[in-house]
Amino acid sequence: MLIDWFTVAAQVLNFLILVWLMKRFLYKPILHAIDDREKRIAKELANADKKMAEAQKERDEFQHKNDEFDQQYIELMSKAKDEVKVERQRLLDEARQATDALSAMRHEKLRKDAQSLHEAMSLRTQQEVFAIARKVLMDLATASLEERMTEVFTRRLHEMDDQTKTSLAEILKAATDPVLVRSTFDLPVEQRVAIQNALNETFSADIPLRFETAPDRVSGIDLTANGQKVAWNISDYLVSLERSVNELLKDKKIPETKATPVLETKAKLEKPKLETGNP
Amino acid sequence: MHLSPDEIIFWQHGFLKLNATIVFTWGLMLLLVIGSKLVTRKLSIGLERSRWQNLLEIVVTGIEKQIEEVGLSQPAKYLAFLGTLFLFIATASLCTIIPGYEPPTGSLSTTLAFALCVLVAVPFFGIEEQGVGSYLSSYVKPTFIMLPFNIISEISRTLALAVRLFGNMMSGAMIIGILLTITPLIFPIFMTILGLLTGMVQAYIFSILAAVYIAAAIRVRKPGTESEQTI
Numbered sequence: 001m002l003i004d005w006f007t008v009a010a011q012v013l014n015f016l017i018l019v020w021l022m023k024r025f026l027y028k029p030i031l032h033a034i035d036d037r038e039k040r041i042a043k044e045l046a047n048a049d050k051k052m053a054e055a056q057k058e059r060d061e062f063q064h065k066n067d068e069f070d071q072q073y074i075e076l077m078s079k080a081k082d083e084v085k086v087e088r089q090r091l092l093d094e095a096r097q098a099t100d101a102l103s104a105m106r107h108e109k110l111r112k113d114a115q116s117l118h119e120a121m122s123l124r125t126q127q128e129v130f131a132i133a134r135k136v137l138m139d140l141a142t143a144s145l146e147e148r149m150t151e152v153f154t155r156r157l158h159e160m161d162d163q164t165k166t167s168l169a170e171i172l173k174a175a176t177d178p179v180l181v182r183s184t185f186d187l188p189v190e191q192r193v194a195i196q197n198a199l200n201e202t203f204s205a206d207i208p209l210r211f212e213t214a215p216d217r218v219s220g221i222d223l224t225a226n227g228q229k230v231a232w233n234i235s236d237y238l239v240s241l242e243r244s245v246n247e248l249l250k251d252k253k254i255p256e257t258k259a260t261p262v263l264e265t266k267a268k269l270e271k272p273k274l275e276t277g278n279p
Numbered sequence: 280m281h282l283s284p285d286e287i288i289f290w291q292h293g294f295l296k297l298n299a300t301i302v303f304t305w306g307l308m309l310l311l312v313i314g315s316k317l318v319t320r321k322l323s324i325g326l327e328r329s330r331w332q333n334l335l336e337i338v339v340t341g342i343e344k345q346i347e348e349v350g351l352s353q354p355a356k357y358l359a360f361l362g363t364l365f366l367f368i369a370t371a372s373l374c375t376i377i378p379g380y381e382p383p384t385g386s387l388s389t390t391l392a393f394a395l396c397v398l399v400a401v402p403f404f405g406i407e408e409q410g411v412g413s414y415l416s417s418y419v420k421p422t423f424i425m426l427p428f429n430i431i432s433e434i435s436r437t438l439a440l441a442v443r444l445f446g447n448m449m450s451g452a453m454i455i456g457i458l459l460t461i462t463p464l465i466f467p468i469f470m471t472i473l474g475l476l477t478g479m480v481q482a483y484i485f486s487i488l489a490a491v492y493i494a495a496a497i498r499v500r501k502p503g504t505e506s507e508q509t510i
Contacts, residue, residue: 015396017308021311025315030332031355031358033319033332033336
């Protein structure tokens with residue numbers, strides 16, 4: 001008999017025990033380990049997915065920020081360029097204004113310098129011209145000149161207008177001292193008489209005269225009575241000329257266009273008048 | 280020469296006896312359990328693991344995959360029974376290379392014990408899955424006339440399982456024994472290698488057939504999936 005029933009029973013029991021033991025020591029631990037590993041891998045994959053999603057999110061965020069930064073950069077750059085342009089224009093304007101101001105100042109200084117030089121030259125020229133004129137006239141002054149002066153003086157007395165004449169007559173009449181007649185050279189008797197006669201005729205009165213010589217004068221005759229003076233001399237011409245030149249220079253200062261000084265040589269000679277007033 | 284290791288009796292006391300089948304079965308049990316315990320003592324759940332753990336994982340997952348491919352959707356539930364069948368029979372065949380070893384599967388008592396276990400396991404899993412009434416009603420389908428045929432089918436396939444494994448294992452051992460007397464030098468080695476292959480194939484066939492029977496038992500009520508296995 002090939003079948004031993006005790007052995008069959010024993011083998012069934014052995015097999016069942018073996019199934020339990022194998023389940024206990026092999027399948028459970030192995031499957032548990034595999035499950036744990038799978039869970040772990042799944043968890044790691046989930047973490048990886050999560051991290052990837054986070055990374056993607058951060059990447060998107062970074063990209064967004066980068067775009068914003070670029071946009072801001074472009075805007076700031078554009079703004080800065082505009083500001084620089086405006087600032088450049090402003091600085092250029094300021095520099096131009098400063099240059100203009102400096103240029104104007106320099107021109108003004110130059111103009112003042114030129115004016116000073118002009119004035120100095122004018123003054124010097126004036127002084128020189130008058131000095132030369134005085135010297136020439138003094139050199140030329142002779143007795144005949146005095147005689148001629150006397151003639152002119154007497155003619156002027158005759159030619160005086162009525163108002164002057166009246167006021168002068170009053171002065172002469174009111175004078176207590178003799179009327180003083182001053183001349184550069186000592187007048188000869190004939191001329192003294194001529195003057196006396198002319199005065200007498202002009203004012204229709206006998207006017208006492210006292211003659212005096214004043215060599216410091218250029219040339220001429222003047223008459224002084226009671227603080228009033230009637231004169232004709234070359235010095236007066238010169239003074240008149242000087243005044244005229246000064247007025248001319250004063251007038252020229254106002255327009256002031258030329259930097260280079262120009263010496264005005266032409267002077268308008270004012271016709272001398274018999275003047276009355278305090279000496 | 281012994282036809283079955285049952286005939287090698289080490290100890291006997293009345294009904295109780297200790298023959299080579301039982302002793303070698305215990306030896307194989309110890310080998311399997313101690314080996315499993317040693318390997319699973321320090322299991323790693325990380326990516327780094329020992330070679331033995333890797334081997335056992337391949338074996339276990341391979342068995343699981345095979346069970347699933349047969350049609351059992353929850354392989355973990357049947358893994359202990361079917362996996363132990365396969366591993367025990369395969370180890371019993373593999374150990375034939377050890378001199379003096381007698382495979383317990385070469386005993387009809389052992390194969391019959393395994394076949395009886397399958398005979399009980401099939402209705403056990405079938406009833407667990409679909410209930411007593413539903414399972415028992417599958418025996419009278421499509422008509423009541425089929426009941427005796429179904430019962431005969433159950434018994435015959437169980438016997439077929441037992442005899443197939445016993446015949447193959449016993450014949451392998453017998454052929455090697457005969458050849459040792461005729462051509463003792465080279466030829467028995469080839470036959471031993473062939474015996475290893477036959478043993479592996481038989482282990483696979485036995486466990487796969489058991490899986491198919493169980494699958495048939497739990498899927499019998501599903502429309503379009505009813506099939507009778509009469510191998």
